[in-house]
Every structure is written in structure tokens, then in C-alpha cells.
Amino acid sequence: MRTVVIAEDEVDIRNLLKLYLEQEYRVISFANGEEALAGIQEVMPDLVILDILLPGMNGFKVCERLREKQIHVPVIFLSAKREQSEKIRGLEIGADDYITKPFDPGELMARVKAHLRRSTQQTATEEESTHMIKWGELHIDIEQYVVTVKGNPIHLSTKEIQLLILLASNPRRVFNTVQLYDLIWGEGQYGDLKTVSVHISTLRKKIEQNPSKPEYIITVRGFGYKFLS
Numbered sequence: 001m002r003t004v005v006i007a008e009d010e011v012d013i014r015n016l017l018k019l020y021l022e023q024e025y026r027v028i029s030f031a032n033g034e035e036a037l038a039g040i041q042e043v044m045p046d047l048v049i050l051d052i053l054l055p056g057m058n059g060f061k062v063c064e065r066l067r068e069k070q071i072h073v074p075v076i077f078l079s080a081k082r083e084q085s086e087k088i089r090g091l092e093i094g095a096d097d098y099i100t101k102p103f104d105p106g107e108l109m110a111r112v113k114a115h116l117r118r119s120t121q122q123t124a125t126e127e128e129s130t131h132m133i134k135w136g137e138l139h140i141d142i143e144q145y146v147v148t149v150k151g152n153p154i155h156l157s158t159k160e161i162q163l164l165i166l167l168a169s170n171p172r173r174v175f176n177t178v179q180l181y182d183l184i185w186g187e188g189q190y191g192d193l194k195t196v197s198v199h200i201s202t203l204r205k206k207i208e209q210n211p212s213k214p215e216y217i218i219t220v221r222g223f224g225y226k227f228l229s
Contacts, residue, residue, distance in 0.1 A: 001025060001026045002024075002025050002026070002046040002047070002116055003025065003026045003027075003028065003043060003045040003046050003047075004021050004025045004026070004027050004028075004045060004046065004047045004048070004049065004112065005027075005028050005029070005030070005036065005039060005040055005043065005045040005047070005048045005049070006018065006021070006027060006028070006029040006030070006048075006049045007029075007030045007031075007032075007033065007036035007048065007049070007050045007051055007054060007059065007062065008029065008030075008031070008049070008051040008054075008078065009031045009032060009051060009053075009054055009055055010051075013051075013078075013101070014029050014031070016105065017029075017049060017105075017108075020105045020108070020109055021109070021112070025046075025112075028043060028045065031054075031055075032054055032055045032056040032057070033054040033055070033056045033057025033058060033059065033061065033062050034056045034057050036048075036050070036054065036057075036062055037057060037062050037065055037066070040062075040066060040071065040073070041066075041069070041071065044071070044073070045073060046073065046074075046116055046119065047073060047074045047075075047076070047112060047115055047116055047119070048066075048073055048074070048075045048076070049076050049078055049108075049112075050062060050063060050075055050076065050077055050078065050095075051077075051078050051079060052077055052078075052079040052081060052086070052090070053079065053080070053081075059077060059079070059090075060089065060090065060093060063075050063077075063090070063093050063094050063095055064093050064094070066094070067093065067094035069172070070171070070172075074096045074097075074115040074116070074118075074119055075094065075095045075096055075097075076095070076096060076097040076098070076099060076108075076111060076112070076115065077090045077095045077097065077098045077099065078099050078101065078103065078108075079098070079099075079100060079101065080100065080101045081100070082100050086098075096115055097111055097115065099111065131143035131144070133165070133168045133169065135168065135171075135216065135227075135228065136215075137149055137150045138168075138207055138216060140161075140164065140165060140168055142165050142169070145158075145161050147161060147164065147207070149206075149207055154206050154207060155206075156203070156206060159184055159185070159199060160199055160202060160203050160206075162184050163180065163184050163196075163199055163200070163203065164203055164207070164217075166180070166183060166184065167217060167225065167226070167227035168216075168227050170227065171226075171227050171228050172226055172227070172228055173226060173227075174220050174223050174224050174225070174226045175224050175225055175226070176223060176224035177193050177196045177197070177224055178193065179224070180196045180224070180225070181193055181195065181196050184196075200217060200225060203217060204216075204217055215228075216228060
């Protein structure tokens with residue numbers, strides 16, 4: 001089931017939105033900007049309906065933060081502001097649509113479905129058209145298991161490339177050592193967790209220009225590792 005986040009401080013409007021959306025989607029709601037931003041990053045929903053005049057952090061700022069963090073979930077602004085300049089501002093900072101209050105719930109549902117449909121089609125097209133992950137001079141062919149740096153092929157063991165693909169496919173997400181071990185070597189397998197740090201070290205030696213100051217695989221002290229800062 002697709003997930004929709006509602007960020008709206010007016011209880012009546014929030015409940016109305018939930019009444020319609022919960023017929024087809026999983027709905028999570030927030031009443032202020034800070035909670036909405038944190039919740040969206042945690043849940044990673046399929047679509048966000050965002051009021052502009054939220055307490056704390058307004059909707060414009062929430063949308064800006066999402067785009068700064070490379071979170072490209074479709075965003076529909078919902079606002080009592082009808083000025084054309086406000087609509088233009090909302091679209092310029094990365095929103096996908098702008099609906100003014102009062103609104104027709106049927107029209108809003110139609111727009112939600114349209115954006116979700118386009119998002120699904122775009123994802124499918126991207127998956128069909130490319131199997132490459134490219135970050136600067138590092139290119140990873142996730143179908144052929146081929147890695148190149150500056151155009152030069154890099155020899156990696158099976159576990160090294162699996163580890164690299166996992167991290168690179170989830171940029172900026174922090175994985176702890178146990179999670180990496182379970183995902184790559186297999187949950188429940190008996191082994192030394194130091195295996196993870198050893199493989200991280202060898203990966204850095206092979207793909208980083210300066211392994212002691214890595215640009216790709218970053219250590220998050222006290223937490224684990226992530227791909228890019």
C-alpha cells in the first residue's frame with residue numbers, strides 16, 4: 001500500500017484529508033513543520049500533502065529541506081494563499097502541485113493519483129533505462145558487477161562489490177556493522193563482525209583517491225558507515 005504524509009495543523013482539514021485518503025492509502029499525519037520533516041525522512045512516503053502556514057517550520061522551508069537532502073518525493077502544497085506569486089514560489093522551490101483552500105476532495109484525490117502514477121512510471125523507466133550508479137569518477141554497473149574509477153576497471157571480490165552496491169544504492173543512509181553483516185553475509189550467519197570493517201578498508205583502498213580521507217564511504221563515528229556525506 002502506498003503511503004501519503006499529511007502536514008496540516010487545522011484538525012478539521014487534516015481529518016477530512018485522512019477520511020478520503022485512507023480509503024486507498026496508508027496515511028500518516030503531522031501538525032507542525034519540524035515533526036513533518038523528521039517524519040518524512042524516516043518514513044520516506046510516496047507523496048506529501050503540505051500546508052504552507054505550519055507552526056514552527058513553514059511548508060516552504062520543509063519542502064526546501066527535503067530537496068536539499070535529495071528527497072524527491074512528490075509534494076502537493078495545500079494553502080489558503082491564492083496569490084500567483086505564492087504558487088510560483090512553491091513550484092520554484094520544488095513542489096509538484098499547488099491546491100488552494102477551500103478545495104474539492106475529489107479533485108485533490110485525482111491529483112494525488114496522477115502524481116503517484118507519474119512517480120511510478122518514472123521509477124519504472126529509470127530502472128529499465130539504466131543499471132548504472134555514477135558518483136563523480138566512480139561508476140558502478142549493478143547488473144554486470146563492473147566497477148570503474150576514472151574509466152579504469154577495479155577488481156573487487158563478490159562481497160566487496162555487494163557491499164559497495166548496497167551503500168551506493170542508499171546514499172547518505174547510515175548502516176551499522178550488524179546491519180551490513182546481516183545484509184551481505186546473511187542474517188543469522190556466525191562470523192566475526194570485524195569482517196565488515198576489513199572489507200570497508202579494502203574497498204577504500206581500491207576506490208578512494210585518499211583512503212585515509214575517503215570521499216565515498218564515510219565513517220559515522222558511533223553509528224556505522226554511509227555512502228557520501
